[in-house]
Amino acid sequence: MSVDIKGLAARLDEAALNAEAIPQLALEVELISAQAYEIQAAIIARRLGRGEKRNGMKMGLTSRAKALQMGVEDVIWGRITDAMVVEEGAAVSMSKYVHPRVEPEIAFLLKHPLPVGATALEAQNAIAAVAPAIEIIDSRYKDFKFSLGDVIADNTSASGLVIGPWNSAIEDISNLGVAMSINGAVRQVGTTAAILGHPIRSLVAAADLSGRAGETLEEGWIVMAGGATAAEALSVGDHIVVEVQGLGRAAFKIEA
Numbered sequence: 001m002s003v004d005i006k007g008l009a010a011r012l013d014e015a016a017l018n019a020e021a022i023p024q025l026a027l028e029v030e031l032i033s034a035q036a037y038e039i040q041a042a043i044i045a046r047r048l049g050r051g052e053k054r055n056g057m058k059m060g061l062t063s064r065a066k067a068l069q070m071g072v073e074d075v076i077w078g079r080i081t082d083a084m085v086v087e088e089g090a091a092v093s094m095s096k097y098v099h100p101r102v103e104p105e106i107a108f109l110l111k112h113p114l115p116v117g118a119t120a121l122e123a124q125n126a127i128a129a130v131a132p133a134i135e136i137i138d139s140r141y142k143d144f145k146f147s148l149g150d151v152i153a154d155n156t157s158a159s160g161l162v163i164g165p166w167n168s169a170i171e172d173i174s175n176l177g178v179a180m181s182i183n184g185a186v187r188q189v190g191t192t193a194a195i196l197g198h199p200i201r202s203l204v205a206a207a208d209l210s211g212r213a214g215e216t217l218e219e220g221w222i223v224m225a226g227g228a229t230a231a232e233a234l235s236v237g238d239h240i241v242v243e244v245q246g247l248g249r250a251a252f253k254i255e256a
């Protein structure tokens, strides 16, 4: 069945721009993953056309907690641009989002390109630094409900990222404790081991998935490894802090 890739991309892009929820695409068209990724790429083309710069990618549904929370089994990925970066410690307006959630992650900064087929050792050697990070996810679909095709098309709910201090000396990221607090109360605890068993596997998978789409991971790109725990919904006034053992913390606030 033919799919109006550009039309559906425009619908999702405008929903994000206007911070307004739209009905799931699945109610009118059943997307296979390849079509959904084409829609995602078309959304990014629109964003680049408005002057945004591509600066990385994100992995999604990398932990069992996230997969269970969303009822989706596959690892998925999305594209990041500079406009999605929220300054660490900043206050962000709720008006930018439909119904945002946050999840604790770690981020990789690449010191050289990482092609398809990279080994875990090559991935490790491509890392310039690692940082504690928060992903702000914001589905453009009503009630945060979607099929696999829907969420891939919606750039895997990518909306914002907050990056804490970059650490270039850390060697073992396999099992670092992770805690996410909102307004001083710990809401999620976990470990980086929840990210595909070891976050480096997420970077290897990122290189494969992105490279197979013709977009080799570039020097200077950020790769968000994926949530270490389930996500938490946000409200106006919330102060979110993610702490990762040995890496430090990343924080931001939501204002009206």
Ligand code: 0L1
Pocket: 058, 059, 060, 061, 062, 066, 070, 135, 137, 138, 139, 151, 156, 157, 226, 227, 231
């Ligand atoms: O980054 C993620 O794991 C999110 C993937 C999309 C599902 C969601 O919106 O939670």
Ligand code: MG
Pocket: 058, 059, 060, 061, 103, 105, 135, 137, 224, 226, 227
């Ligand atoms: Mg995520």
